[in-house]
Ligand code: NAD
């Protein structure tokens with residue numbers, strides 16, 4: 001792409017944490033990037049100010065909010081912005097021919113349909129929405145190949161792995177890769193015993209030591225399910241199996257992941273933990289642009305430490321590995337049960353340690369089916385949610401005070 005022709009960006013999940021970081025980078029490079037479309041789900045007041053600042057041509061909001069939001073735009077002198085609604089609106093926005101790049105930053109299963117639609121439209125897709133890939137890995141990667149889409153990982157670990165692999169990468173063996181070393185912060189409860197985790201509150205769980213993120217991924221980081229989802233994400237992105245990947249707890253989150261080659265060389269990507277780095281990398285790839293992130297200062301860094309994950313206190317990582325091995329719709333079931341369980345935990349309906357129990361129970365209830373079609377995956381997602389809800393309803397859980 002000619003640097004004088006700006007890339008046109010559609011950002012799904014504009015009001016979230018990744019959305020915020022993405023627009024921060026875009027605002028630093030107005031000559032390089034133009035915002036074509038934005039989507040938001042709840043915080044439509046925030047979307048309105050983003051419309052004022054970035055002047056998109058189209059936005060997508062929930063179907064029931066279309067009229068009200070169009071009125072608010074008109075009152076703000078922004079009647080020229082087209083308001084799309086509901087799932088079909090998200091799909092239309094994600095595939096709009098005016099945009100060449102989609103940033104997929106919706107959280108959870110809700111992001112799958114529009115992200116896959118953008119892939120099928122052959123766009124450059126910057127993937128933050130890891131749940132979409134976990135749910136539909138085989139279908140998603142096949143669509144990337146069939147439609148010549150360009151898939152670039154925004155998740156910091158996967159972006160680090162991508163940066164540590166050769167540009168000509170096709171497979172681990174062809175590139176002489178021995179292992180992918182996926183780093184994990186360990187979350188806010190690293191080092192705690194399984195018993196002591198029965199007491200922890202949503203407030204403690206979402207207070208991540210290194211990263212500021214949305215609520216759902218913050219809880220996932222605390223249970224290590226985030227690393228489980230990322231293990232599956234890495235398997236699909238890099239044509240690997242869990243045996244090719246070692247998870248290493250690295251509490252400082254300075255090394256964002258590594259690749260170890262056959263000759264013993266280990267290549268890593270390091271930086272200050274700030275999502276603007278992987279976002280800027282993926283936006284500009286294969287070029288480099290400024291992200292606004294502070295340089296890493298080794299003189300003040302102190303120590304970088306490493307340890308093994310504790311699978312007893314944090315069973316979710318192994319549940320994810322099992323679901324990937326089971327194949328078919330099992331990762332979609334894992335993801336659905338996790339979304340329901342995290343939501344119930346945030347509403348104080350279940351304890352922290354019961355998140356893994358809900359997922360384990362739901363996985364056992366649902367034998368994996370074929371996941372070749374989006375319909376099959378979405379229907380399994382729905383059934384798994386119902387089953388997880390039903391299981392939660394049978395638990396009599398003392399609410400944490
Ligand atoms: P967030 O909760 O801050 O934002 C989520 C966004 O999705 C919001 O804009 C919200 O309006 C939208 N949304 C929520 N539910 C929706 C629905 N049903 N339909 C349409 N839109 C909906 O989340 P986040 O932390 O920005 O994370 C977004 C994605 O990026 C997640 O998949 C997460 O795993 C991934 N990710 C985030 C980080 C991070 O640092 N925050 C890092 C790596 C990966």
Ligand code: MG
Nearest residue numbers: 155156157230
């Ligand atoms: Mg990550």
